[in-house]
Amino acid sequence: MSLYYGAVVFAHVVSAVISVGPLFLLLPLIRRLRTAKGEAEDIYLSFIRVIIRLVMHAGHVLVGTGILLILFGPWPWHSSWVILTLGIMLLSAFFLATGFSSVLKKFHESGTDRQSTLDKLHRTAWVYIGLLIIMLWLMVQKPSIW
Numbered sequence: 001m002s003l004y005y006g007a008v009v010f011a012h013v014v015s016a017v018i019s020v021g022p023l024f025l026l027l028p029l030i031r032r033l034r035t036a037k038g039e040a041e042d043i044y045l046s047f048i049r050v051i052i053r054l055v056m057h058a059g060h061v062l063v064g065t066g067i068l069l070i071l072f073g074p075w076p077w078h079s080s081w082v083i084l085t086l087g088i089m090l091l092s093a094f095f096l097a098t099g100f101s102s103v104l105k106k107f108h109e110s111g112t113d114r115q116s117t118l119d120k121l122h123r124t125a126w127v128y129i130g131l132l133i134i135m136l137w138l139m140v141q142k143p144s145i146w
Contacts, residue, residue, distance in 0.1 A: 005072060012065035016139070018058035020132045022051045026125040034118055045107065048121075052100050059096070063089065066139075080145040085138045092131040099124045 026048060033044045066085075075082060103121045106112050 005069075008065050008068050008072075012062065012069060015058045015061035015065060016136060019055050019062050020129070020136065022054050023125060023129050023132070025051055027122070030118055030122050030125065034115070045104065048100075049104065052096070056096060059093070075142070079142070081138045081142045084145065085135055088131055088135050088138070092128060092135070095124075095128055095131065099128065 029044050029047055029051075033041060033048075036044055070077060070082060077083075100121075103117060103124055106117050107114075107121075
């Protein structure tokens with residue numbers, strides 16, 4: 001059983017890294033997108049969509065392995081850090097589903113201020129990174145808040 005548990009922990013950690021790491025690539029892409037024109041703009045937007053999709057799928061693995069770790073690990077579901085992690089995870093899933101896609105859809109709409117859309121995309125990236133960092137802290141530190 002410990003070999004399988006160790007493999008699940010490893011998959012959980014790798015998926016956590018993949019779900020956070022690529023988000024930092026968004027920051028220089030957004031900076032370059034501010035001056036990009038035409039085909040270069042479409043390429044940067046495609047990279048951003050790929051990064052969001054990668055983060056989303058890594059998040060699926062992260063959730064699945066997290067559930068397995070709670071089921072077979074020593075922590076009960078009612079631990080404060082588990083409940084807080086689940087709450088932030090639901091918030092971040094909603095945020096990922098609505099935040100990035102709505103901003104990316106607005107990018108090519110006529111009459112949209114390009115700089116304000118890019119500012120919103122930049123802010124959305126940082127908020128999502130912040131949510132994931134809080135979840136990582138909860139999973140690593142496992143604080144007993146109540």
